[in-house]
Amino acid sequence: MLAIRILLFLSIVIFINSRRTAKNKRIIILVLGRIDQSPRMQYHALSFAKEGWKVDLVGYQDKKGPGLFRNHPNIKSHAIPTLPEHLAFRSRLSFLLIAPAKILHQLLSLLFILFKIKQASYLLVQNPPSIPTFFLGHVLYLLRGTRFVIDWHNFGYTILALKLGKQHPFVKVLRIYERVLAKGAFCHITVSHSMQQVLEGWGLRPCHVCYDRPPTHFQPLQAAARKSNLQVIPADFDPRKEKLLVTSTSWTPDENIYALWDALKMYSETQNAVPLLVLVTGKGPGKADFVNHIQENRLEKVRFCLPWFSSEDYPRAIACADFGVSLHQSSSGYDLPMKVVDLFGCGVPVVAWNFPAISELVHDNENGFIVDDSVKLYKKIEMLCSDERILRSVRQGALEESKLRWDDEWIKTIPNLFIVESS
Secondary structure, three states: OHHHHHHHHHHHHHHHHOOOOOOOOEEEEEEEEEHHHOHHHHHHHHHHHHOOOEEEEEEEOOOOOOOOOOOOOOEEEEEOOOOOHHHOOOOHHHHHHHHHHHHHHHHHHHHHHHHHOOOOOEEEEEEOOOOOHHHHHHHHHHHHOOEEEEEEOOOHHHHHHHHHOOOOHHHHHHHHHHHHHHOOOOEEEEOOHHHHHHHHHOOOOOEEEOOOOOOOOOOOOOHHHHHHHHHHOOOOOOOOOOEEEEEEOOOOOOEOHHHHHHHHHHHHOOOOOOOEEEEEEOOOOOHHHHHHHHHHOOOOOEEEEOOOOOOOHHHHHHOOOOEEEEOEOOOOOOOOOHHHHHHHHOOOOEEEEOOOOHHHOOOEOOOEEEEOOHHHHHHHHHHHHHOHHHHHHHHHHHHHHOOOOHHHHHHHHHHHOOOOOOO
């Protein structure tokens, strides 16, 4: 009860102070994850920088450093130090034991970084995770007057429930923490109208939708360029004899890669099936097990290629695909998969797994298809590989989607939320 009272007190103080005036065009963007794997926050950083904001982008970085905004004069990146590798989560028990130490490490590291940065008018936080970022948002506002804004990609407690179960005490506590501390934010941004409705039901206002849209480096492939783009794919591929299916995954429980394998097994047993190269991109904890699975259970007429692409090569590779598959099932049902946005940016139609919000992005029989089991997924794959008329039809729908761009979506919503008092 004491913890809840503290959270309520912080929220009330933040709400009372939330009318402080923003004084400068400086914003901190906090990603408690890998910056190179957080494209939406990178796009935010670039958009703010284009509008003349000074951007401090805080997050974990790989050895190569940030890619999309390297050397941008208005963006400075700050790397969060990582925990030693032997403290990584390897089981449910290790998660429960190590999580408190990891949170404390993050809290102290971020406090040091945030107070080393020049005073900013706004702090834009990616959620999830909300621990300890929501708490830090309150602290930074209380001590510096920096307005705290949340960009909701999903709900942290629903993701934790995938690990621990919906009834676990930690999941219930996180749900309370997320809802209570979010009330102190200056405003909220969501990735879907479905999520906006949920947040408004929690009493979180103002709440605005900014859809994920592809940036300019995701473009439909011109026929003449396909040969050169295919060179980035580390597998022999002959478009005259094979189809190319691409799926991107983070190898987490909310993306069941084995549902795709089951569908492809059925496809491989189909008479006169067109040979298929399946490009599976991404990194994550389940990748090694899947590699072993496909090596031990080889399929006829289906080949797998599991590369990791640079931020420069990824758009070139997926633009070569005949169609894509999204296996994202959403822990909450209200987020939307960025991988579908990327594919649409390249004019590639998508077969997507069904969940409540997906129809905001994938329109069945127009720019792709929505399925809810492996049998239906198999039937759509077989149809797209065998019927050029249907493939052309949904590709035309995807090409229409490719006209919707991040800059257009961002400029109509975000600048109106981040107001700075003129001097």
